[in-house]
Amino acid sequence: MSASRVLVTGIGVVAPSGVGAEEHWASLLRGELSVAPVEGFDTSRHSAVLAGQVRGFVPAEHVDERLMVQTDRWSWMSLAAARMALDDAKYDPADHDPYATSVFLSAGSGGNEFGQREIQALWSRGRRAVGAYQSIAWFYAASTGQVSIKHGTKGPSGVVVSEAAGGLDSIGWARRALRRGTSAVLVGGTEAGITPYALTCQATSGRLSGAREPRQGYKPFDIGANGHVPGEGGAVLLLEEADAAERRSAPRVWGEIAGYGATHDAHHHEEIAPDSTQLARAVRIALDDAGVGADQVDLVVADGAGSPELDALELDALGAVFGGRATPVPVTVPQGFTGRMMAGGSSLNVATALLAMRDGFVPAVGNLDRPVPAPGLDLVQGSARRTQVRTALVVARGFGGFNSALVLRAA
Known part of the structure:
Protein backbone atom coordinates (compact mmCIF):
# COMPACT_ATOMS: atom_id res chain seq x y z
CA MET A 1 0.00 0.00 0.00
CA ARG A 248 -2.17 -4.06 12.26
CA SER A 249 -4.42 -6.11 9.93
CA ALA A 250 -7.37 -3.73 10.19
CA PRO A 251 -10.46 -5.94 9.95
CA ARG A 252 -12.36 -3.67 7.59
CA VAL A 253 -11.78 -0.77 5.21
CA TRP A 254 -14.92 1.27 4.51
CA GLY A 255 -13.30 3.31 1.79
CA GLU A 256 -10.49 5.64 0.83
CA ILE A 257 -10.25 9.42 1.18
CA ALA A 258 -9.26 10.06 -2.43
CA GLY A 259 -9.53 13.84 -2.78
CA TYR A 260 -10.36 17.02 -0.90
CA GLY A 261 -10.88 20.64 -1.85
CA ALA A 262 -11.89 23.79 0.04
CA THR A 263 -12.52 27.38 -1.02
CA HIS A 264 -14.13 30.51 0.36
CA ASP A 265 -16.64 32.78 -1.33
CA ALA A 266 -14.61 35.88 -0.37
CA HIS A 267 -17.91 37.68 0.02
CA HIS A 268 -19.62 39.36 3.00
CA HIS A 269 -19.86 36.69 5.68
CA GLU A 270 -23.58 37.27 6.31
CA GLU A 271 -24.62 37.49 2.67
CA ILE A 272 -25.09 34.79 0.06
CA ALA A 273 -22.43 34.83 -2.65
CA PRO A 274 -23.63 36.25 -5.99
CA ASP A 275 -22.61 33.12 -7.91
CA SER A 276 -21.43 29.54 -7.45
CA THR A 277 -17.90 30.02 -8.78
CA GLN A 278 -16.09 29.09 -5.57
CA LEU A 279 -18.34 26.14 -4.78
CA ALA A 280 -17.75 24.68 -8.24
CA ARG A 281 -14.03 25.34 -7.80
CA ALA A 282 -13.95 23.38 -4.53
CA VAL A 283 -15.57 20.42 -6.29
CA ARG A 284 -13.08 20.57 -9.15
CA ILE A 285 -10.14 20.80 -6.75
CA ALA A 286 -11.35 17.66 -4.95
CA LEU A 287 -11.85 15.75 -8.22
CA ASP A 288 -8.42 16.80 -9.52
CA ASP A 289 -6.84 15.86 -6.19
CA ALA A 290 -8.39 12.40 -6.52
CA GLY A 291 -7.49 12.05 -10.19
CA VAL A 292 -11.16 11.48 -10.95
CA GLY A 293 -13.14 12.81 -13.89
CA ALA A 294 -16.70 14.06 -13.55
CA ASP A 295 -17.94 11.06 -15.55
CA GLN A 296 -16.44 8.66 -12.98
CA VAL A 297 -18.51 9.90 -10.02
CA ASP A 298 -21.35 7.53 -9.14
CA LEU A 299 -23.03 9.62 -6.45
CA VAL A 300 -23.10 13.17 -5.14
CA VAL A 301 -24.15 13.69 -1.53
CA ALA A 302 -25.05 17.36 -1.76
CA ASP A 303 -25.18 20.11 0.84
CA GLY A 304 -28.84 20.96 0.15
CA ALA A 305 -29.21 24.08 2.28
CA GLY A 306 -32.98 24.12 1.84
CA SER A 307 -33.47 27.73 0.79
CA PRO A 308 -34.37 28.54 -2.84
CA GLU A 309 -31.39 30.82 -3.46
CA LEU A 310 -28.77 28.58 -1.87
CA ASP A 311 -30.15 25.45 -3.51
CA ALA A 312 -30.12 27.17 -6.92
CA LEU A 313 -26.47 28.12 -6.47
CA GLU A 314 -25.49 24.58 -5.53
CA LEU A 315 -27.34 23.12 -8.51
CA ASP A 316 -25.59 25.65 -10.74
CA ALA A 317 -22.22 24.55 -9.38
CA LEU A 318 -22.97 20.85 -9.77
CA GLY A 319 -24.39 21.45 -13.23
CA ALA A 320 -21.23 23.29 -14.25
CA VAL A 321 -19.11 20.29 -13.20
CA PHE A 322 -21.34 17.36 -14.16
CA GLY A 323 -23.67 18.81 -16.80
CA GLY A 324 -21.68 17.43 -19.72
CA ARG A 325 -22.06 13.79 -18.73
CA ALA A 326 -23.87 11.36 -21.00
CA THR A 327 -25.75 10.01 -17.97
CA PRO A 328 -26.86 12.43 -15.20
CA VAL A 329 -25.15 11.87 -11.88
CA PRO A 330 -27.41 10.74 -8.99
CA VAL A 331 -27.69 13.42 -6.28
CA THR A 332 -29.07 12.98 -2.77
CA VAL A 333 -29.42 15.04 0.44
CA PRO A 334 -29.92 12.66 3.40
CA GLN A 335 -30.11 15.61 5.83
CA GLY A 336 -33.58 16.32 4.51
CA PHE A 337 -34.65 13.40 6.70
CA THR A 338 -32.70 14.35 9.82
CA GLY A 339 -32.35 18.12 9.93
CA ARG A 340 -29.23 20.14 9.21
CA MET A 341 -26.59 19.37 11.83
CA MET A 342 -23.99 22.01 11.04
CA ALA A 343 -20.54 20.38 11.46
CA GLY A 344 -22.12 17.06 12.39
CA GLY A 345 -24.08 16.87 9.15
CA SER A 346 -21.18 16.78 6.72
CA SER A 347 -19.35 14.08 8.66
CA LEU A 348 -22.58 12.08 8.83
CA ASN A 349 -22.93 12.46 5.06
CA VAL A 350 -19.49 10.89 4.66
CA ALA A 351 -20.65 7.92 6.73
CA THR A 352 -23.80 7.69 4.61
CA ALA A 353 -21.79 7.68 1.38
CA LEU A 354 -19.60 4.86 2.70
CA LEU A 355 -22.67 2.84 3.65
CA ALA A 356 -24.05 3.41 0.15
CA MET A 357 -20.81 2.02 -1.27
CA ARG A 358 -21.05 -1.05 0.91
CA ASP A 359 -24.66 -1.95 0.10
CA GLY A 360 -25.18 -0.52 -3.39
CA PHE A 361 -28.14 1.62 -2.34
CA VAL A 362 -28.59 5.39 -2.49
CA PRO A 363 -31.09 7.03 -0.09
CA ALA A 364 -33.52 9.52 -1.57
CA VAL A 365 -33.32 13.27 -1.10
CA GLY A 366 -35.04 13.77 2.24
CA ASN A 367 -38.54 15.26 2.20
CA LEU A 368 -38.50 15.97 -1.55
CA ASP A 369 -41.96 16.20 -3.16
CA ARG A 370 -41.68 18.63 -6.07
CA PRO A 371 -38.11 18.80 -7.37
CA VAL A 372 -36.82 22.05 -8.78
CA PRO A 373 -35.37 21.85 -12.32
CA ALA A 374 -31.87 20.35 -12.16
CA PRO A 375 -30.50 20.05 -15.71
CA GLY A 376 -27.83 17.38 -16.06
CA LEU A 377 -28.45 16.04 -12.55
CA ASP A 378 -30.56 13.14 -11.29
CA LEU A 379 -32.22 14.02 -7.96
CA VAL A 380 -32.99 10.71 -6.25
CA GLN A 381 -36.65 10.93 -5.31
CA GLY A 382 -39.23 8.77 -3.58
CA SER A 383 -37.34 5.76 -2.27
CA ALA A 384 -33.83 4.40 -2.01
CA ARG A 385 -32.36 3.35 -5.33
CA ARG A 386 -30.15 0.36 -6.04
CA THR A 387 -26.99 1.73 -7.63
CA GLN A 388 -23.40 0.56 -7.50
CA VAL A 389 -21.28 3.29 -5.94
CA ARG A 390 -17.52 3.08 -6.43
CA THR A 391 -16.73 6.80 -6.28
CA ALA A 392 -18.73 9.37 -4.33
CA LEU A 393 -18.50 13.13 -3.89
CA VAL A 394 -19.66 14.81 -0.66
CA VAL A 395 -20.29 18.57 -0.78
CA ALA A 396 -20.66 20.89 2.21
CA ARG A 397 -21.10 24.63 2.72
CA GLY A 398 -20.77 26.61 5.92
CA PHE A 399 -22.43 29.88 6.87
CA GLY A 400 -19.88 32.61 6.26
CA GLY A 401 -18.81 31.45 2.80
CA PHE A 402 -17.06 28.12 3.42
CA ASN A 403 -17.11 25.52 0.61
CA SER A 404 -15.69 22.00 0.92
CA ALA A 405 -15.77 18.84 -1.18
CA LEU A 406 -14.53 15.32 -0.51
CA VAL A 407 -14.06 12.40 -2.91
CA LEU A 408 -14.44 8.88 -1.52
CA ARG A 409 -13.31 5.75 -3.33
CA ALA A 410 -14.58 2.26 -2.50
CA ALA A 411 -12.16 -0.12 -0.81
Whole structure:
Protein backbone atom coordinates (compact mmCIF):
# COMPACT_ATOMS: atom_id res chain seq x y z
CA MET A 1 0.00 0.00 0.00
CA SER A 2 1.17 3.54 -0.73
CA ALA A 3 1.94 5.67 2.32
CA SER A 4 -0.04 8.51 0.74
CA ARG A 5 -3.34 6.64 0.94
CA VAL A 6 -5.81 7.40 3.75
CA LEU A 7 -8.43 4.82 4.67
CA VAL A 8 -11.64 4.94 6.71
CA THR A 9 -11.62 1.96 9.06
CA GLY A 10 -14.26 2.90 11.64
CA ILE A 11 -17.62 4.68 11.77
CA GLY A 12 -19.60 5.91 14.77
CA VAL A 13 -23.00 7.61 14.46
CA VAL A 14 -25.28 9.44 16.87
CA ALA A 15 -28.08 11.06 14.86
CA PRO A 16 -31.83 11.71 14.77
CA SER A 17 -32.02 8.73 12.39
CA GLY A 18 -30.48 6.39 14.93
CA VAL A 19 -27.69 5.63 17.39
CA GLY A 20 -25.14 3.53 15.54
CA ALA A 21 -24.33 3.39 11.83
CA GLU A 22 -26.70 0.53 11.07
CA GLU A 23 -29.71 2.16 12.75
CA HIS A 24 -29.01 5.39 10.88
CA TRP A 25 -28.64 3.59 7.57
CA ALA A 26 -31.80 1.51 7.98
CA SER A 27 -33.80 4.66 8.77
CA LEU A 28 -32.56 6.40 5.63
CA LEU A 29 -33.34 3.41 3.44
CA ARG A 30 -36.87 3.33 4.85
CA GLY A 31 -37.22 7.02 4.07
CA GLU A 32 -38.16 7.96 7.63
CA LEU A 33 -38.52 11.64 8.45
CA SER A 34 -36.80 12.20 11.80
CA VAL A 35 -37.89 15.84 12.10
CA ALA A 36 -40.59 16.76 14.64
CA PRO A 37 -41.66 19.62 16.92
CA VAL A 38 -38.92 20.49 19.40
CA GLU A 39 -39.12 18.63 22.70
CA GLY A 40 -37.58 19.72 25.97
CA PHE A 41 -38.55 23.39 26.15
CA ASP A 42 -41.32 25.78 25.15
CA THR A 43 -40.88 27.08 21.57
CA SER A 44 -43.99 29.31 21.54
CA ARG A 45 -41.80 32.43 21.43
CA HIS A 46 -39.45 31.07 18.77
CA SER A 47 -39.79 31.54 15.03
CA ALA A 48 -38.53 27.98 14.42
CA VAL A 49 -40.27 25.10 16.16
CA LEU A 50 -39.05 22.00 14.30
CA ALA A 51 -35.82 20.04 14.73
CA GLY A 52 -34.15 16.70 14.23
CA GLN A 53 -33.46 15.53 17.78
CA VAL A 54 -31.63 12.37 18.81
CA ARG A 55 -33.94 9.94 20.56
CA GLY A 56 -32.87 6.68 22.16
CA PHE A 57 -29.52 8.10 23.20
CA VAL A 58 -28.83 7.36 26.87
CA PRO A 59 -25.69 9.30 27.82
CA ALA A 60 -24.98 7.16 30.89
CA GLU A 61 -24.53 4.15 28.60
CA HIS A 62 -21.63 5.89 26.85
CA VAL A 63 -20.14 8.41 29.30
CA ASP A 64 -19.03 8.00 32.91
CA GLU A 65 -21.32 9.97 35.22
CA ARG A 66 -18.34 11.80 36.73
CA LEU A 67 -17.47 13.07 33.27
CA MET A 68 -21.07 13.89 32.40
CA VAL A 69 -21.26 16.62 35.03
CA GLN A 70 -18.20 18.28 33.47
CA THR A 71 -19.36 18.24 29.85
CA ASP A 72 -22.19 19.19 27.51
CA ARG A 73 -24.53 17.03 25.46
CA TRP A 74 -22.56 17.64 22.25
CA SER A 75 -19.44 16.21 23.89
CA TRP A 76 -21.41 13.22 25.15
CA MET A 77 -22.38 12.50 21.55
CA SER A 78 -18.81 12.90 20.32
CA LEU A 79 -17.50 10.61 23.05
CA ALA A 80 -20.10 8.00 22.16
CA ALA A 81 -19.50 8.24 18.41
CA ALA A 82 -15.71 8.09 18.88
CA ARG A 83 -16.05 4.95 21.00
CA MET A 84 -18.24 3.38 18.31
CA ALA A 85 -15.72 4.25 15.58
CA LEU A 86 -12.84 2.75 17.55
CA ASP A 87 -14.84 -0.40 18.32
CA ASP A 88 -15.89 -0.70 14.68
CA ALA A 89 -12.24 -0.51 13.61
CA LYS A 90 -11.09 -2.72 16.49
CA TYR A 91 -8.52 -0.03 17.21
CA ASP A 92 -7.46 0.60 20.78
CA PRO A 93 -5.24 3.68 21.13
CA ALA A 94 -3.71 2.09 24.25
CA ASP A 95 -2.14 -0.57 22.02
CA HIS A 96 -0.16 2.10 20.15
CA ASP A 97 2.30 4.85 20.94
CA PRO A 98 0.27 7.76 22.41
CA TYR A 99 1.63 10.06 19.70
CA ALA A 100 0.43 7.75 16.92
CA THR A 101 -3.23 8.69 17.37
CA SER A 102 -4.79 12.14 16.93
CA VAL A 103 -8.22 13.69 17.40
CA PHE A 104 -9.38 16.47 15.12
CA LEU A 105 -13.09 17.21 15.39
CA SER A 106 -15.21 20.00 13.97
CA ALA A 107 -17.63 22.24 15.84
CA GLY A 108 -20.23 24.80 14.92
CA SER A 109 -21.73 26.03 18.17
CA GLY A 110 -20.07 24.39 21.18
CA GLY A 111 -21.66 23.38 24.48
CA ASN A 112 -24.99 25.18 24.29
CA GLU A 113 -27.01 23.49 27.01
CA PHE A 114 -24.23 23.64 29.60
CA GLY A 115 -23.36 27.24 28.72
CA GLN A 116 -26.95 28.46 28.89
CA ARG A 117 -27.48 26.82 32.27
CA GLU A 118 -24.38 28.50 33.70
CA ILE A 119 -25.20 31.90 32.21
CA GLN A 120 -28.68 31.71 33.71
CA ALA A 121 -27.12 30.90 37.09
CA LEU A 122 -24.79 33.89 36.75
CA TRP A 123 -27.65 36.26 35.95
CA SER A 124 -30.00 34.98 38.65
CA ARG A 125 -27.63 34.11 41.52
CA GLY A 126 -24.30 35.79 40.85
CA ARG A 127 -20.80 34.67 39.97
CA ARG A 128 -20.44 32.19 42.83
CA ALA A 129 -23.26 30.12 41.30
CA VAL A 130 -21.18 29.39 38.17
CA GLY A 131 -19.36 26.07 38.28
CA ALA A 132 -15.70 25.61 37.43
CA TYR A 133 -16.56 23.34 34.50
CA GLN A 134 -18.13 26.20 32.55
CA SER A 135 -14.61 27.12 31.45
CA ILE A 136 -14.07 23.76 29.73
CA ALA A 137 -17.54 22.54 28.73
CA TRP A 138 -18.83 25.19 26.34
CA PHE A 139 -15.91 26.04 24.07
CA TYR A 140 -15.35 24.63 20.60
CA ALA A 141 -12.41 22.37 21.41
CA ALA A 142 -14.13 20.66 24.34
CA SER A 143 -15.08 17.48 22.47
CA THR A 144 -11.65 17.13 20.88
CA GLY A 145 -10.05 17.53 24.30
CA GLN A 146 -12.36 15.12 26.11
CA VAL A 147 -12.00 12.40 23.46
CA SER A 148 -8.21 12.81 23.57
CA ILE A 149 -8.15 12.57 27.37
CA LYS A 150 -10.52 9.60 27.41
CA HIS A 151 -8.34 7.54 25.07
CA GLY A 152 -4.93 8.87 26.07
CA THR A 153 -4.03 10.19 22.62
CA LYS A 154 -1.22 12.72 22.25
CA GLY A 155 -0.85 13.09 18.49
CA PRO A 156 -1.33 16.52 16.85
CA SER A 157 -4.94 17.46 17.48
CA GLY A 158 -7.30 20.40 17.10
CA VAL A 159 -10.72 21.69 16.16
CA VAL A 160 -11.95 23.33 12.97
CA VAL A 161 -14.82 25.83 12.98
CA SER A 162 -16.28 26.32 9.50
CA GLU A 163 -19.94 25.66 10.34
CA ALA A 164 -21.52 22.97 8.14
CA ALA A 165 -18.31 22.47 6.13
CA GLY A 166 -16.40 21.52 9.28
CA GLY A 167 -16.92 17.78 9.06
CA LEU A 168 -15.15 17.64 5.70
CA ASP A 169 -12.50 20.15 6.73
CA SER A 170 -11.55 18.00 9.73
CA ILE A 171 -10.87 15.17 7.27
CA GLY A 172 -8.77 17.44 5.08
CA TRP A 173 -6.65 18.39 8.09
CA ALA A 174 -6.36 14.78 9.26
CA ARG A 175 -5.11 13.64 5.86
CA ARG A 176 -2.22 16.08 6.13
CA ALA A 177 -1.40 14.81 9.63
CA LEU A 178 -1.43 11.21 8.45
CA ARG A 179 0.89 12.00 5.57
CA ARG A 180 3.29 13.63 8.03
CA GLY A 181 3.63 10.53 10.18
CA THR A 182 0.57 10.16 12.40
CA SER A 183 -0.95 6.67 12.09
CA ALA A 184 -4.61 7.25 12.97
CA VAL A 185 -6.95 10.22 13.46
CA LEU A 186 -10.49 10.47 14.82
CA VAL A 187 -12.38 13.02 12.70
CA GLY A 188 -15.88 14.38 12.15
CA GLY A 189 -18.01 15.98 14.81
CA THR A 190 -21.37 16.33 16.49
CA GLU A 191 -23.68 19.20 17.39
CA ALA A 192 -26.33 19.77 20.06
CA GLY A 193 -27.81 23.15 19.25
CA ILE A 194 -31.44 22.48 20.10
CA THR A 195 -31.64 24.75 23.14
CA PRO A 196 -33.44 28.11 23.59
CA TYR A 197 -30.28 30.20 23.31
CA ALA A 198 -28.78 28.21 20.42
CA LEU A 199 -32.04 28.19 18.48
CA THR A 200 -32.29 31.97 18.87
CA CYS A 201 -28.73 32.38 17.58
CA GLN A 202 -29.40 30.17 14.57
CA ALA A 203 -32.56 32.12 13.75
CA THR A 204 -30.51 35.29 13.26
CA SER A 205 -29.11 33.78 10.04
CA GLY A 206 -32.53 34.08 8.44
CA ARG A 207 -32.12 30.57 7.03
CA LEU A 208 -34.32 28.54 9.40
CA SER A 209 -37.68 27.24 8.27
CA GLY A 210 -40.68 28.71 10.06
CA ALA A 211 -42.88 25.74 9.13
CA ARG A 212 -45.01 24.16 11.85
CA GLU A 213 -45.48 20.77 10.21
CA PRO A 214 -42.49 18.44 9.66
CA ARG A 215 -43.41 17.68 6.05
CA GLN A 216 -43.46 21.40 5.30
CA GLY A 217 -40.10 22.08 6.90
CA TYR A 218 -36.64 21.29 5.54
CA LYS A 219 -37.14 20.49 1.84
CA PRO A 220 -33.83 20.51 -0.08
CA PHE A 221 -34.14 21.07 -3.85
CA ASP A 222 -37.92 21.28 -3.56
CA ILE A 223 -40.13 23.96 -5.09
CA GLY A 224 -41.54 24.44 -1.58
CA ALA A 225 -38.13 24.99 0.04
CA ASN A 226 -38.40 27.57 2.83
CA GLY A 227 -35.23 27.21 4.88
CA HIS A 228 -33.67 24.41 6.87
CA VAL A 229 -34.60 22.67 10.11
CA PRO A 230 -31.76 22.33 12.63
CA GLY A 231 -30.63 18.93 13.79
CA GLU A 232 -28.33 17.50 16.46
CA GLY A 233 -25.81 14.70 16.40
CA GLY A 234 -23.35 13.68 13.71
CA ALA A 235 -20.61 11.12 13.14
CA VAL A 236 -17.01 10.36 14.09
CA LEU A 237 -14.79 8.37 11.75
CA LEU A 238 -11.43 6.70 12.28
CA LEU A 239 -8.94 7.41 9.50
CA GLU A 240 -5.73 5.43 9.17
CA GLU A 241 -2.65 5.70 7.02
CA ALA A 242 -2.82 2.72 4.68
CA ASP A 243 0.47 1.05 5.64
CA ALA A 244 -0.34 1.40 9.33
CA ALA A 245 -3.76 -0.17 8.80
CA GLU A 246 -2.15 -3.03 6.90
CA ARG A 247 0.47 -3.64 9.58
CA ARG A 248 -2.17 -4.06 12.26
CA SER A 249 -4.42 -6.11 9.93
CA ALA A 250 -7.37 -3.73 10.19
CA PRO A 251 -10.46 -5.94 9.95
CA ARG A 252 -12.36 -3.67 7.59
CA VAL A 253 -11.78 -0.77 5.21
CA TRP A 254 -14.92 1.27 4.51
CA GLY A 255 -13.30 3.31 1.79
CA GLU A 256 -10.49 5.64 0.83
CA ILE A 257 -10.25 9.42 1.18
CA ALA A 258 -9.26 10.06 -2.43
CA GLY A 259 -9.53 13.84 -2.78
CA TYR A 260 -10.36 17.02 -0.90
CA GLY A 261 -10.88 20.64 -1.85
CA ALA A 262 -11.89 23.79 0.04
CA THR A 263 -12.52 27.38 -1.02
CA HIS A 264 -14.13 30.51 0.36
CA ASP A 265 -16.64 32.78 -1.33
CA ALA A 266 -14.61 35.88 -0.37
CA HIS A 267 -17.91 37.68 0.02
CA HIS A 268 -19.62 39.36 3.00
CA HIS A 269 -19.86 36.69 5.68
CA GLU A 270 -23.58 37.27 6.31
CA GLU A 271 -24.62 37.49 2.67
CA ILE A 272 -25.09 34.79 0.06
CA ALA A 273 -22.43 34.83 -2.65
CA PRO A 274 -23.63 36.25 -5.99
CA ASP A 275 -22.61 33.12 -7.91
CA SER A 276 -21.43 29.54 -7.45
CA THR A 277 -17.90 30.02 -8.78
CA GLN A 278 -16.09 29.09 -5.57
CA LEU A 279 -18.34 26.14 -4.78
CA ALA A 280 -17.75 24.68 -8.24
CA ARG A 281 -14.03 25.34 -7.80
CA ALA A 282 -13.95 23.38 -4.53
CA VAL A 283 -15.57 20.42 -6.29
CA ARG A 284 -13.08 20.57 -9.15
CA ILE A 285 -10.14 20.80 -6.75
CA ALA A 286 -11.35 17.66 -4.95
CA LEU A 287 -11.85 15.75 -8.22
CA ASP A 288 -8.42 16.80 -9.52
CA ASP A 289 -6.84 15.86 -6.19
CA ALA A 290 -8.39 12.40 -6.52
CA GLY A 291 -7.49 12.05 -10.19
CA VAL A 292 -11.16 11.48 -10.95
CA GLY A 293 -13.14 12.81 -13.89
CA ALA A 294 -16.70 14.06 -13.55
CA ASP A 295 -17.94 11.06 -15.55
CA GLN A 296 -16.44 8.66 -12.98
CA VAL A 297 -18.51 9.90 -10.02
CA ASP A 298 -21.35 7.53 -9.14
CA LEU A 299 -23.03 9.62 -6.45
CA VAL A 300 -23.10 13.17 -5.14
CA VAL A 301 -24.15 13.69 -1.53
CA ALA A 302 -25.05 17.36 -1.76
CA ASP A 303 -25.18 20.11 0.84
CA GLY A 304 -28.84 20.96 0.15
CA ALA A 305 -29.21 24.08 2.28
CA GLY A 306 -32.98 24.12 1.84
CA SER A 307 -33.47 27.73 0.79
CA PRO A 308 -34.37 28.54 -2.84
CA GLU A 309 -31.39 30.82 -3.46
CA LEU A 310 -28.77 28.58 -1.87
CA ASP A 311 -30.15 25.45 -3.51
CA ALA A 312 -30.12 27.17 -6.92
CA LEU A 313 -26.47 28.12 -6.47
CA GLU A 314 -25.49 24.58 -5.53
CA LEU A 315 -27.34 23.12 -8.51
CA ASP A 316 -25.59 25.65 -10.74
CA ALA A 317 -22.22 24.55 -9.38
CA LEU A 318 -22.97 20.85 -9.77
CA GLY A 319 -24.39 21.45 -13.23
CA ALA A 320 -21.23 23.29 -14.25
CA VAL A 321 -19.11 20.29 -13.20
CA PHE A 322 -21.34 17.36 -14.16
CA GLY A 323 -23.67 18.81 -16.80
CA GLY A 324 -21.68 17.43 -19.72
CA ARG A 325 -22.06 13.79 -18.73
CA ALA A 326 -23.87 11.36 -21.00
CA THR A 327 -25.75 10.01 -17.97
CA PRO A 328 -26.86 12.43 -15.20
CA VAL A 329 -25.15 11.87 -11.88
CA PRO A 330 -27.41 10.74 -8.99
CA VAL A 331 -27.69 13.42 -6.28
CA THR A 332 -29.07 12.98 -2.77
CA VAL A 333 -29.42 15.04 0.44
CA PRO A 334 -29.92 12.66 3.40
CA GLN A 335 -30.11 15.61 5.83
CA GLY A 336 -33.58 16.32 4.51
CA PHE A 337 -34.65 13.40 6.70
CA THR A 338 -32.70 14.35 9.82
CA GLY A 339 -32.35 18.12 9.93
CA ARG A 340 -29.23 20.14 9.21
CA MET A 341 -26.59 19.37 11.83
CA MET A 342 -23.99 22.01 11.04
CA ALA A 343 -20.54 20.38 11.46
CA GLY A 344 -22.12 17.06 12.39
CA GLY A 345 -24.08 16.87 9.15
CA SER A 346 -21.18 16.78 6.72
CA SER A 347 -19.35 14.08 8.66
CA LEU A 348 -22.58 12.08 8.83
CA ASN A 349 -22.93 12.46 5.06
CA VAL A 350 -19.49 10.89 4.66
CA ALA A 351 -20.65 7.92 6.73
CA THR A 352 -23.80 7.69 4.61
CA ALA A 353 -21.79 7.68 1.38
CA LEU A 354 -19.60 4.86 2.70
CA LEU A 355 -22.67 2.84 3.65
CA ALA A 356 -24.05 3.41 0.15
CA MET A 357 -20.81 2.02 -1.27
CA ARG A 358 -21.05 -1.05 0.91
CA ASP A 359 -24.66 -1.95 0.10
CA GLY A 360 -25.18 -0.52 -3.39
CA PHE A 361 -28.14 1.62 -2.34
CA VAL A 362 -28.59 5.39 -2.49
CA PRO A 363 -31.09 7.03 -0.09
CA ALA A 364 -33.52 9.52 -1.57
CA VAL A 365 -33.32 13.27 -1.10
CA GLY A 366 -35.04 13.77 2.24
CA ASN A 367 -38.54 15.26 2.20
CA LEU A 368 -38.50 15.97 -1.55
CA ASP A 369 -41.96 16.20 -3.16
CA ARG A 370 -41.68 18.63 -6.07
CA PRO A 371 -38.11 18.80 -7.37
CA VAL A 372 -36.82 22.05 -8.78
CA PRO A 373 -35.37 21.85 -12.32
CA ALA A 374 -31.87 20.35 -12.16
CA PRO A 375 -30.50 20.05 -15.71
CA GLY A 376 -27.83 17.38 -16.06
CA LEU A 377 -28.45 16.04 -12.55
CA ASP A 378 -30.56 13.14 -11.29
CA LEU A 379 -32.22 14.02 -7.96
CA VAL A 380 -32.99 10.71 -6.25
CA GLN A 381 -36.65 10.93 -5.31
CA GLY A 382 -39.23 8.77 -3.58
CA SER A 383 -37.34 5.76 -2.27
CA ALA A 384 -33.83 4.40 -2.01
CA ARG A 385 -32.36 3.35 -5.33
CA ARG A 386 -30.15 0.36 -6.04
CA THR A 387 -26.99 1.73 -7.63
CA GLN A 388 -23.40 0.56 -7.50
CA VAL A 389 -21.28 3.29 -5.94
CA ARG A 390 -17.52 3.08 -6.43
CA THR A 391 -16.73 6.80 -6.28
CA ALA A 392 -18.73 9.37 -4.33
CA LEU A 393 -18.50 13.13 -3.89
CA VAL A 394 -19.66 14.81 -0.66
CA VAL A 395 -20.29 18.57 -0.78
CA ALA A 396 -20.66 20.89 2.21
CA ARG A 397 -21.10 24.63 2.72
CA GLY A 398 -20.77 26.61 5.92
CA PHE A 399 -22.43 29.88 6.87
CA GLY A 400 -19.88 32.61 6.26
CA GLY A 401 -18.81 31.45 2.80
CA PHE A 402 -17.06 28.12 3.42
CA ASN A 403 -17.11 25.52 0.61
CA SER A 404 -15.69 22.00 0.92
CA ALA A 405 -15.77 18.84 -1.18
CA LEU A 406 -14.53 15.32 -0.51
CA VAL A 407 -14.06 12.40 -2.91
CA LEU A 408 -14.44 8.88 -1.52
CA ARG A 409 -13.31 5.75 -3.33
CA ALA A 410 -14.58 2.26 -2.50
CA ALA A 411 -12.16 -0.12 -0.81
